[in-house]
Amino acid sequence: MAGKFITFEGIEGCGKTTQIKLIDAYLRQKGFKTVLTREPGGTKIGDNIRHLLLDPNNKEMHPRTELLLYSASRAQHVEELIKPAMNDGKIVLCDRYTDSTVAYQGAARRLDMQTIDGINKIATDSLKPYLTLIFDLPTKEGLARAKKRSALDRFEQEAPDFHERVRQGYLAIASREPARVKIINGAGSIDDIHKEVIKILDASTRP
Numbered sequence: 001m002a003g004k005f006i007t008f009e010g011i012e013g014c015g016k017t018t019q020i021k022l023i024d025a026y027l028r029q030k031g032f033k034t035v036l037t038r039e040p041g042g043t044k045i046g047d048n049i050r051h052l053l054l055d056p057n058n059k060e061m062h063p064r065t066e067l068l069l070y071s072a073s074r075a076q077h078v079e080e081l082i083k084p085a086m087n088d089g090k091i092v093l094c095d096r097y098t099d100s101t102v103a104y105q106g107a108a109r110r111l112d113m114q115t116i117d118g119i120n121k122i123a124t125d126s127l128k129p130y131l132t133l134i135f136d137l138p139t140k141e142g143l144a145r146a147k148k149r150s151a152l153d154r155f156e157q158e159a160p161d162f163h164e165r166v167r168q169g170y171l172a173i174a175s176r177e178p179a180r181v182k183i184i185n186g187a188g189s190i191d192d193i194h195k196e197v198i199k200i201l202d203a204s205t206r207p
Helices: 016-029 044-054 063-087 098-108 113-124 139-149 160-176 190-204
Strands: 005-010 034-038 091-095 131-136 181-185
Touching: 005 016, 005 098, 016 034, 016 091, 016 131, 016 190, 034 063, 044 063, 063 091, 063 098, 063 113, 098 113, 098 160, 131 160, 131 190, 139 160, 160 181, 181 190
Parallel strands: 005 091, 005 131, 034 091, 131 181
Antiparallel strands: none
C-alpha cells in the first residue's frame, strides 16, 4: 500500500473522522507509514482558509467564493503535503477531498458541474484518490450527531434539504465510479464500521 492516497467522505455527522483515525492507527500497527490530513486544511495556508469557510459569521459568502476558497486550500494541500508524502512512500489518509466539492458545491449549491470538474483538475494537478470511502446514513441522523458534538459550523447550520442534496450527490458519485468509490453504512457501531473499512482496504490491496 506504499504511496497510496485514500479519502474518507460523507455528510455531516457520518462518522468518517472517527473511522479515519482508527484506520490510521490500524495501518501504523501493521508497519505502514501514514499521513493523516483533512480538507479544508492540511497546511498552514489551508487552515487559515478553513477558518474562513467554516466560520458561521460568514453567511454572506457566495457559492463561487466558497468553491474557489476550497480549491485554493486544496492546491496548497496537494503540492505541500499530499504529493511529497506519496513520493516518500507513505499512505495518505485524507478527511474530505474533491468529492466533497462535487457533493456540496455541485449537488447542494447547484454550481455548474463542468466548472467544478475543471477547477478540481487545476487544484489537484489531476491527482485522484486510489480509493474513496463514503460513509452513508440518513441525513436526519447525521445532523443529530453533529449537533451533539459542539457548536455548529457554517455548513452544519444549513437546512436539512441542503444536506439531503449533499447525500444524494455522494450516492451519485459512488454510482458513477464504483471501482474507486465504496459505500459504507454509517449507521452501525463504530467497531462494526471499522471492521468493514478494514475488509475493503484489505480487498483493495490484494495482488
